[in-house]
Amino acid sequence: xxxxxxxxxxxxxxxxxxxxxxxxxxxxxxxxxxxxxxxxxxxxxxxxxxxxxxxxxxxxxxxxxxxxxxxxxxxxxxxxxxxxxxxxxxxxxxxxxxxxxxxxxxxxxxxxxxxxxxxxxxxxxxxxxxxxxxxxxxxxxxxxxxxxxxxxxxxxxxxxxxxxxxxxxxxxxxxxxxxxxxxxxxxxxxxxxxxxxxxxxxxxxxxxxxxxxxxxxxxxxxxxxxxxxxxxxxxxxxxxxxxxxxxxxxxxxxxxxxxxxxxxxxxxxxxxxxxxxxxxxxxxxxxxxxxxxxxxxxxxxxxxxxxxxxxxxxxxxxxxxxxxxxxxxxxxxxxxxxxxxxxxxxxxxxxxxxxxxxxxxxxxxxxxxxxxxxxxx
Numbered sequence: 001x002x003x004x005x006x007x008x009x010x011x012x013x014x015x016x017x018x019x020x021x022x023x024x025x026x027x028x029x030x031x032x033x034x035x036x037x038x039x040x041x042x043x044x045x046x047x048x049x050x051x052x053x054x055x056x057x058x059x060x061x062x063x064x065x066x067x068x069x070x071x072x073x074x075x076x077x078x079x080x081x082x083x084x085x086x087x088x089x090x091x092x093x094x095x096x097x098x099x100x101x102x103x104x105x106x107x108x109x110x111x112x113x114x115x116x117x118x119x120x121x122x123x124x125x126x127x128x129x130x131x132x133x134x135x136x137x138x139x140x141x142x143x144x145x146x147x148x149x150x151x152x153x154x155x156x157x158x159x160x161x162x163x164x165x166x167x168x169x170x171x172x173x174x175x176x177x178x179x180x181x182x183x184x185x186x187x188x189x190x191x192x193x194x195x196x197x198x199x200x201x202x203x204x205x206x207x208x209x210x211x212x213x214x215x216x217x218x219x220x221x222x223x224x225x226x227x228x229x230x231x232x233x234x235x236x237x238x239x240x241x242x243x244x245x246x247x248x249x250x251x252x253x254x255x256x257x258x259x260x261x262x263x264x265x266x267x268x269x270x271x272x273x274x275x276x277x278x279x280x281x282x283x284x285x286x287x288x289x290x291x292x293x294x295x296x297x298x299x300x301x302x303x304x305x306x307x308x309x310x311x312x313x314x315x316x317x318x319x320x321x322x323x324x325x326x327x328x329x330x331x332x333x334x335x336x337x338x339x340x341x342x343x344x345x346x347x348x349x350x351x352x353x354x355x356x357x358x359x360x361x362x363x364x365x366x367x368x369x370x371x372x373x374x375x376x377x
Contacts, residue, residue, distance in 0.1 A: 160339025187242030
């Protein structure tokens with residue numbers, strides 16, 4: 001096994017120097033140098049700051065993609081760690097620094113002792129956190145230039161015990177939609193409300209009705225979430241504002257359910273506009289599709305995981321989203337959760353106190369290596 005301590009040092013260096021979406025220049029340069037050092041063919045600047053390290057062995061025609069995301073979050077870190085972020089307002093609060101280190105470790109092991117024939121493409125992806133880096137790499141020719149018969153990605157999972165592994169066939173992460181609704185009137189004096197369409201009253205009614213969509217328009221057998229997370233409007237106690245905004249997110253796992261929710265929202269909005277005599281505009285953005293695992297790829301992942309960790313079938317998908325979904329729309333593969341929970345690492349993902357649990361580094365490396373040797377055996 002590769003030197004875990006050096007991987008931990010690499011991870012902590014990236015943690016101390018986090019970079020946001022499409023700005024991962026230092027991170028990508030460090031990864032590229034490390035891959036070249038072990039003899040891999042390296043291609044940079046794919047989909048912005050993305051890069052791919054290629055390892056070819058023997059005459060085998062099969063190929064595998066292993067992907068790690070490398071961007072940070074726009075959060076102020078509150079861990080007080082000796083390797084805490086040196087960039088205010090930027091923080092590896094989702095463990096992408098650990099994902100990078102584990103994939104680099106796997107590249108080192110496989111380059112030194114491949115035990116397979118074929119090609120592994122080590123994909124280091126920018127901009128996972130809401131900016132669609134996977135889609136950008138695909139549009140920049142990722143799978144045309146680096147064919148992958150199958151593709152995998154790991155994500156650390158604080159809700160699971162450290163070193164355990166879960167995945168499942170079908171949906172494992174939700175589709176992520178976001179919406180902004182603009183309600184417009186003409187504005188007027190609060191003392192004469194009969195002269196002015198009330199955008200705030202319309203917004204209040206809208207929020208109540210939106211919270212009936214999942215309960216009344218989605219089958220009980222289907223999972224979905226609609227959350228209103230923003231309401232803006234007004235600036236003075238005696239003015240009915242001319243405009244109000246309501247925003248939020250929708251999470252689902254089935255395109256038919258996704259369609260039904262958007263359709264019902266538009267119907268409700270038309271009713272609000274008529275009832276309150278306001279203008280109503282809906283901006284509905286389906287920015288990440290659901291992450292759908294190939295059943296055979298998921299089964300193979302669990303088979304391999306059982307050789308390096310405690311592996312089990314994930315009982316249900318998570319309502320959080322992941323842009324690895326775009327890659328799975330183009331190639332069969334699976335998204336895998338690697339448990340990292342422990343009393344010392346209790347903070348959830350995207351929390352200012354989060355830190356990647358370095359004790360799972362070796363398990364993650366072994367899992368990547370096992371996936372490659374299994375598929376390319």
